[in-house]
Amino acid sequence: MADTVGVDYFAVYSADEAYTLVSSISNDADLFIMGMVEGDAIPWAIENGIEFCVHDRYRLDQTLRCAKRLGVKAKVHIEAETGMHRTGFASSELPVVIERINANAEHFDVIGLFTHFAGAESLVNDARVQGQAKKFSVVREEFLNKNIEPRYAHQACSAVMMNYPESIDGMARVGIMQYGFWPNQETWVRYSKATGIAKDPLRRLISWKSRVMAITKVGAGEFVGYGSSCAAQQDMRVAVVPVGYSHGFDRGLSNTGRVLVRGQLAPVVGIVNMNAICVDVTDIEGAQRGDEVVLIGEQDGQRISVSSFSEMSEQLNYEMLTRLPRDIPRIITD
Numbered sequence: 001m002a003d004t005v006g007v008d009y010f011a012v013y014s015a016d017e018a019y020t021l022v023s024s025i026s027n028d029a030d031l032f033i034m035g036m037v038e039g040d041a042i043p044w045a046i047e048n049g050i051e052f053c054v055h056d057r058y059r060l061d062q063t064l065r066c067a068k069r070l071g072v073k074a075k076v077h078i079e080a081e082t083g084m085h086r087t088g089f090a091s092s093e094l095p096v097v098i099e100r101i102n103a104n105a106e107h108f109d110v111i112g113l114f115t116h117f118a119g120a121e122s123l124v125n126d127a128r129v130q131g132q133a134k135k136f137s138v139v140r141e142e143f144l145n146k147n148i149e150p151r152y153a154h155q156a157c158s159a160v161m162m163n164y165p166e167s168i169d170g171m172a173r174v175g176i177m178q179y180g181f182w183p184n185q186e187t188w189v190r191y192s193k194a195t196g197i198a199k200d201p202l203r204r205l206i207s208w209k210s211r212v213m214a215i216t217k218v219g220a221g222e223f224v225g226y227g228s229s230c231a232a233q234q235d236m237r238v239a240v241v242p243v244g245y246s247h248g249f250d251r252g253l254s255n256t257g258r259v260l261v262r263g264q265l266a267p268v269v270g271i272v273n274m275n276a277i278c279v280d281v282t283d284i285e286g287a288q289r290g291d292e293v294v295l296i297g298e299q300d301g302q303r304i305s306v307s308s309f310s311e312m313s314e315q316l317n318y319e320m321l322t323r324l325p326r327d328i329p330r331i332i333t334d
Helices: 015-022 041-047 057-070 091-103 123-145 158-163 185-195 306-313 317-322
Strands: 009-012 030-033 051-054 074-079 108-114 152-154 208-211 214-218 236-241 258-261 264-267 277-280 292-299 302-304
Touching: 009 015, 015 030, 015 041, 041 051, 041 057, 041 074, 051 057, 051 108, 057 074, 057 091, 057 108, 091 123, 108 123, 158 185, 258 277, 258 302, 306 317
Parallel strands: 009 030, 030 051, 051 074, 074 108, 108 152
Antiparallel strands: 208 292, 214 236, 236 277, 258 264, 258 292, 264 277, 292 302
């Protein structure tokens, strides 16, 4: 766990994730819920000193009522809408929000003021991002002028941190980069050009492995798996691997995906099933039941990256990583 190596501030999306994390962390880390926190979750968060996002009047009113009833200050981050058009207080709403907070200062601890940038990983969105940054500066001044000084004014995600480092202001919401992945290839190229660093400094923190469950023979002209999408052009040896689309191995990888077996690329043949894939090991000498199969990662000098995996299935890095179900066993290594 990250808390064992000194991480003392965590952000999650929802209250249920926060509830799970509270029982897992071993230090006195701060915890911030950036998204969904409703109903009973609000008094729970307040009572446990958990920070959470307030992005509209409904949640602001709920928070105030709960804080008054509990006699405990609510630790909140106020979200400003600057151009993402998803959640957050519009500029026209901010005077009322500020007045409400100041009138009930004994019930609010404004930890943060924040916004989300729309597409900072791509230069094509530069004008929009720059416009959002200017709007956020105005919002921040509005709060400061009314004597509300949040501990953090944050707007930087992984992409913003690398492409707009001037936007880092005491806090950055590092997401995908904490796992050793760039938001996209463009962000790495821009960073490399700006710094002169030619070698990727990030270390990937995930690999995905399984094992050959069975070996079967398929005669020339016979079909592999469901339907007729793959006909054997010659006698084949096919390895069955117990991973399928229920595990996040996208069905779009049917007849196009690759895995590593004995340090060699083995193509996916036939349709990706719910719980299994078939791979061609005809030319991989000695391939047998129990052999390690690498879906993402390295094996004997060969490598399948998350980005290459994603490109084959037309998934984003984020999409592919978040589709790995929680019930796939995790093994933590040094």
